[in-house]
Amino acid sequence: MPLIRFEHVFKRYPERGEALGNVNFEIQAGEMVFLTGHSGAGKSTMLRLIGLIERPTRGQILVNGRNLATLPRRQIPYYRREVGMIFQDHRLLPDRSVFDNVALPLVVAGVGQKEIGRRVRAALDQVGLLSRERATPVALSGGEQQRVGIARAVVGRPPVLVADEPTGNLDPDLSREIFELFERFHYVGVTLLIATHDLNLVQSMRHRTITLDAGRLVNDTGDW
Ligand SMILES: Nc1ncnc2c1ncn2[C@@H]1O[C@H](COP(=O)(O)OP(=O)(O)OP(=O)(O)O)[C@@H](O)[C@H]1O
Numbered sequence: 001m002p003l004i005r006f007e008h009v010f011k012r013y014p015e016r017g018e019a020l021g022n023v024n025f026e027i028q029a030g031e032m033v034f035l036t037g038h039s040g041a042g043k044s045t046m047l048r049l050i051g052l053i054e055r056p057t058r059g060q061i062l063v064n065g066r067n068l069a070t071l072p073r074r075q076i077p078y079y080r081r082e083v084g085m086i087f088q089d090h091r092l093l094p095d096r097s098v099f100d101n102v103a104l105p106l107v108v109a110g111v112g113q114k115e116i117g118r119r120v121r122a123a124l125d126q127v128g129l130l131s132r133e134r135a136t137p138v139a140l141s142g143g144e145q146q147r148v149g150i151a152r153a154v155v156g157r158p159p160v161l162v163a164d165e166p167t168g169n170l171d172p173d174l175s176r177e178i179f180e181l182f183e184r185f186h187y188v189g190v191t192l193l194i195a196t197h198d199l200n201l202v203q204s205m206r207h208r209t210i211t212l213d214a215g216r217l218v219n220d221t222g223d224w
Pocket of ligand 1: 038041042
């Protein structure tokens with residue numbers, strides 16, 4: 001079953017023109033896919049459409065069995081919990097602890113205290129940061145901060161993870177560690193779409209790679 005499907009998707013920003021033009025692809029459940037392309041090619045736009053932060057100008061997007069165009073407004077918060085989003089700048093709250101940052105999506109979702117404690121610690125354990133739960137983000141390295149961002153994205157156990165340049169600020173060793181962490185989620189069945197400029201890592205990891213050029217999907221390696 002395709003977990004993500006784009007059908008003739010166009011996105012036009014009024015002030016900038018076409019960011020995506022006639023994009024079609026499917027990602028099957030459990031696939032790990034890289035998204036590459038020059039700066040401005042449309043990668044972030046594609047991820048924002050999947051996260052329902054933006055809407056397409058034309059075309060249909062289906063994610064996890066839902067048609068995003070016809071999703072009732074009241075279901076949007078539930079939908080957003082099914083898509084974990086990871087950003088280059090990780091967007092952590094600087095004055096809150098690691099624990100509180102990771103707990104945030106569960107607090108918003110109204111999950112009980114005890115369950116929050118259990119799930120946050122499980123997520124921190126997955127990213128190797130269990131011992132840092134009381135720290136604030138400023139006390140952490142860049143790689144650790146990104147791991148907190150990943151823990152926050154996975155704490156609700158979403159079936160889909162999308163990451164926008166997750167290693168853009170990290171050196172090659174830390175970048176590889178982050179990508180290996182993504183592979184561990186892939187091995188337990190999570191579907192991942194990761195936008196990155198890091199072609200060396202992409203080539204060494206041998207996962208399907210989709211390439212955008214000026215808003216057009218110009219290459220798809222398919223399954224390796
Ligand atoms: N919110 C917005 N408003 C107007 N134009 C936008 C907006 N977001 C992106 N664009 C434009 O859409 C095009 C695609 O941008 P997008 O950020 O999706 O590319 P990208 O491949 O993610 O680039 P980068 O690698 O630099 O992040 C660019 O021309 C950009 O200027």
